[in-house]
Amino acid sequence: MTERKVRVRFAPSPTGALHIGGVRTALYNYLFAKKHGGDFILRIEDTDQGRFVPGAEQYIIESLKWVGIEPNEGVGFGEGIYAPYKQSERKAMYKQYVDQLLNDGYAYYAFDTAEELDAMRERLKASNVDSKYDAITRTTMINSLTLPEDETKRRLENGDAYVVRIKLPRKEEVKFHDEIRGWVHVNTSTMDDKVLYKSDGMPTYHMANIVDDYSMQITHVIRGEEWLPSAPLHVLLYRYLGWESIMPKFAHLPLLLKPDGNGKLSKRDGDKLGFPVFPLEWKDPNTGEVSSGYKQSGYLPEAVINLLAFLGWNPGTHQELFTLPELVEAFTLDRVSKHGAKFDQNKAKWYNQQYIRKVDNKILVEELQKQLEFYNIKAVEKYIEKVCALVKEKISFVKELWDYSNYFFVEPSVYDETVIKKRWNEKSPLVLNDLIELLIGTTNFTHANIETAYNHALDRNEVTSKDFLQMFRVCLTGVAGGPPIFEMAELFGKESTINRLENAKKRIK
């Protein structure tokens, strides 16, 4: 058993966009698999046909691709020997195991209607008892345990609607070892006879998940904490099906919480929190509502991976910047924390900033080119690349590229008032005139020569650099801050630089 190849799965249901909590779950699965030389599988859990959202499945696939954690097996990533990987396509497989449970007395047919179930719950609630379908209440309901055998048979043959429920023991301690939390104990007296097989002929999540994990040879189930309460049920299913000896190990991850601490992050949060909850932009096909994505908000996938990894895990060292391979190397489940983590926008921004500085300029060039296209601006790639090299230190998100570099492509027409008020005086036009004259005479337009000309202009007018340099910047770009001035001017080129200064001279009063 110990030499079984590690196989883990990420098993989202296609009920909408995948949110970053889901991406983190996928990431931890990926890291664990790669760390142990195992397989990472994408399985689509679409047993609820009523909640299917068109496009969601493709969205999940695209998201995993964008962040760079691609499953090596599963829907959209190559069907292996365990195909299919979509539960709706595995429908036929589940029935035999349901029948097995039925035959072995671990499950039973139930014919109660929704109304009857509601009535039962209300009745129990009124008498202050837990309203659950359990070892006690099932004796008062309509099922194969209370019905005469021939009546059950008649109903089944008649095609009456039914579900199959697990038959839990009245009082039995169920325990399992969670890789993150240690031993967890639950008594079946607090659980209920969950539906395993729905009246539409589909298994519920509980049944499908056990059958699939078993038949796909899954060795470790790494999923969100919201599944912790149903884990005992799953353990019992493995036991009743006779698979307990190869039952996967469980690891329930702490949840990603909203920054205000009120509840877990949900896909319904969309843009309400002031930061994206989705990796990619998502348009809800039903409401038409568009929610922003990390990609479109200017995040780099490497940054998203890194910041997500650290929301609930840490290496135990002071290193905070990790590439994906480094994460694979460092990741262990025992360093995953037990408590939920609130998403921190500031930290996320910081991470992205770190990665923007490290990223290959080509990525930034590509991004800026897109932004230029949007404004219908044409520029040669070489120039764009130099611009990116100059402004990459200034930005936190790739989408800020244009905001910080627009004056490289469009000469300014408005000038920062604060700087003008502070620095523009009677000598300024004189310095500007001299500077223009000296620059016209500069043949080799390098930043060093520009600086020389600049200093000459200052000397002639007995003006200190402190008094004029920022004014020089505003004349060239219109704004108060930016990259080193002389390098910038070199990039603008002689003609544009002089033109900018001439314009400034005319416009600034």
Place this chain on the structure above:
RNA sequence: GGCCCGUUCGUCUAUCGGUUAGGACAAAUGGUUUUCAUCCAUUAAAGAGGGGUUCGACUCCCCUACGGGCUACCA
């Protein structure tokens, strides 16, 4: 309500019985950068409360409080 899980600076976290409780983000201050962004330095900032166990508890146990999750023919 019931069950389960959790609780260290504002946030993410380190600490696996003995530490001046460490780091990062954010914040504040100072310096560098003629500007902005950086960068550097400094400061401020935490063991929910109460009982045990122990020579000694942030660390182990119990209770309370608080937070979160689950409680569907949803996953």
